[in-house]
Amino acid sequence: MAIDLQSKIPNNVDLANDRKLQRALEEWQPKFIEWWMETGPSDFKDLDIYLRTAVGVGKGGWANFGHVKMPDYRWGIFLAEPEPERKIHFGDPLGEPVWTLVPGELRGRLRRLIVTQGDTEPASVEQQRLLGHTAPSLIDLRNLFQVNVEEGRHLWAMVYLLHKYFGADGRDEAEDLLRRRSGDTDNPRILQAFNKPVEDWLTFFCFTAFTDRDGKYQLAALAESGFDPLARSTQFMLTEEAHHLSVGENGIGRVVQRTAELMKEGTDPRKVGAIPLDIIQKFINDWSTSSYDLFGGEDSSNAAEAFAVGLKGRYREGDGLYKDPRALNQVYSTEIEENGKLTKLEIPLRRAMNALLLDAYRADCVRIVDRWNRVLATHGITQKLVLPSVRFNRQIGIHAGRSYDPDGQPLQRDEWARRKTEWFSSDDERAYVKSCMVKVHERGKFANWVAPPATGINEQPVDFEYVKVH
Numbered sequence: 001m002a003i004d005l006q007s008k009i010p011n012n013v014d015l016a017n018d019r020k021l022q023r024a025l026e027e028w029q030p031k032f033i034e035w036w037m038e039t040g041p042s043d044f045k046d047l048d049i050y051l052r053t054a055v056g057v058g059k060g061g062w063a064n065f066g067h068v069k070m071p072d073y074r075w076g077i078f079l080a081e082p083e084p085e086r087k088i089h090f091g092d093p094l095g096e097p098v099w100t101l102v103p104g105e106l107r108g109r110l111r112r113l114i115v116t117q118g119d120t121e122p123a124s125v126e127q128q129r130l131l132g133h134t135a136p137s138l139i140d141l142r143n144l145f146q147v148n149v150e151e152g153r154h155l156w157a158m159v160y161l162l163h164k165y166f167g168a169d170g171r172d173e174a175e176d177l178l179r180r181r182s183g184d185t186d187n188p189r190i191l192q193a194f195n196k197p198v199e200d201w202l203t204f205f206c207f208t209a210f211t212d213r214d215g216k217y218q219l220a221a222l223a224e225s226g227f228d229p230l231a232r233s234t235q236f237m238l239t240e241e242a243h244h245l246s247v248g249e250n251g252i253g254r255v256v257q258r259t260a261e262l263m264k265e266g267t268d269p270r271k272v273g274a275i276p277l278d279i280i281q282k283f284i285n286d287w288s289t290s291s292y293d294l295f296g297g298e299d300s301s302n303a304a305e306a307f308a309v310g311l312k313g314r315y316r317e318g319d320g321l322y323k324d325p326r327a328l329n330q331v332y333s334t335e336i337e338e339n340g341k342l343t344k345l346e347i348p349l350r351r352a353m354n355a356l357l358l359d360a361y362r363a364d365c366v367r368i369v370d371r372w373n374r375v376l377a378t379h380g381i382t383q384k385l386v387l388p389s390v391r392f393n394r395q396i397g398i399h400a401g402r403s404y405d406p407d408g409q410p411l412q413r414d415e416w417a418r419r420k421t422e423w424f425s426s427d428d429e430r431a432y433v434k435s436c437m438v439k440v441h442e443r444g445k446f447a448n449w450v451a452p453p454a455t456g457i458n459e460q461p462v463d464f465e466y467v468k469v470h
């Protein structure tokens with residue numbers, strides 16, 4: 001596929017030969033910049049930042065690194081290479097050729113999926129807007145902005161699909177993506193976690209560890225789609241997403257390391273502006289569970305339909321992990337609280353697609369929490385961080401409105417209310433975390449609450465001038 005890096009919108013979708021689409025997207029472009037300046041990290045618009053920019057989709061050579069001012073970032077449209085003769089590999093249309101146009105009867109459902117995916121991207125940029133003011137180091141500042149510009153590019157990826165395949169409706173949706181605002185009471189972002197404040201870096205690292213990881217699993221499920229342009233868009237987005245996840249996983253790992261170092265030498269982290277383990281645990285409880293909610297209900301007719309018609313597959317469906325690609329005549333077994341006891345619940349497999357994806361996601365989260373616990377163990381700390389059960393603190397799905405402890409054991413509602421402060425941070429604890437957030441702009445220096453990363457970016461040293469602040 002030819003890559004055009006010269007035109008106003010860099011792309012590998014041959015925009016130059018689709019004048020109408022090109023014009024429509026070029027009209028949307030200044031509105032995007034306006035949105036970025038109004039709700040994105042525009043306080044930092046004059047800084048030169050060492051950023052990665054996507055310039056193609058080939059293995060090993062898809063990105064350029066260099067110092068760029070964020071408003072000059074080249075947000076482009078890139079789809080993974082098409083796979084010749086690709087067939088739909090799940091659901092009722094199993095074995096049929098993939099669609100390169102939207103089948104009429106799937107229009108509404110597909111548009112809703114693309115809009116929901118698209119909505120999370122600008123939402124996260126809005127949530128993280130002010131974090132640059134308290135970055136604990138230049139490399140962290142750079143990573144924040146890298147995540148921000150790439151979420152912007154992911155918005156472009158979804159807006160391209162809306163403009164190209166959904167006519168006037170798609171153009172309206174693309175406008176609305178710039179109108180909704182994270183946390184706005186009248187016009188909020190679609191999914192709950194994207195309306196929560198992200199005002200300190202412990203939250204940012206939890207967000208990138210847990211919420212961006214939902215992004216990985218949702219994108220992976222959409223990359224299985226029978227609608228080929230969506231599959232190819234999300235496939236390439238996953239390439240960029242990996243870095244965002246590492247920012248979160250390594251970020252919390254570095255906070256844990258710093259706390260462990262202090263504990264080992266007998267210093268109370270609270271006395272020196274670092275973050276005690278019990279507060280880290282409370283933030284993990286909050287962000288892991290609100291990210292569980294992002295998978296939707298465990299028993300979902302929407303999810304069943306999206307699978308049945310071939311729009312959204314299971315995680316790594318294409319790798320042949322599942323016995324029956326139609327997922328018929330099987331059940332998903334789980335447990336739910338009934339009259340204070342855990343009781344077996346069976347959900348027809350197709351209706352349990354969100355639950356399956358959530359299980360795959362949680363297994364990945366278990367792995368990262370184990371990794372953080374290994375950091376504690378190497379410092380001789382026996383205390384462990386714990387990933388809460390998928391039943392804990394749910395607002396969406398079969399467990400919403402029921403009370404469980406973090407292990408997923410049923411609780412009386414009044415006990416939940418009484419013990420809530422054991423599990424979630426208080427105003428004072430959040431204020432304490434905020435008070436630790438001091439800006440550090442000296443090369444190679446770090447705030448006292450976070451250890452330096454093991455390596456730099458793109459083989460640069462950790463003390464590289466990732467952001468030219470002067």
Ligand code: BYC
Binds near residue numbers: 397
């Ligand atoms: N909050 O049938 P249900 C990312 C709604 S993150 C509020 O149970 P369904 C990123 C739902 O919309 C990945 N509302 O579940 C990360 C539905 O409403 P309608 C984003 C919720 O529909 C960090 C109703 O409840 N991508 O990329 O199967 C930074 C019943 O829903 C929530 C996607 O989400 C919630 N948590 O599943 C940047 C992929 N959950 O339609 C980026 C696309 C459910 O009846 N989206 N509802 O009005 C989907 O596949 C599905 O929409 C969902 C929901 C998985 C989200």
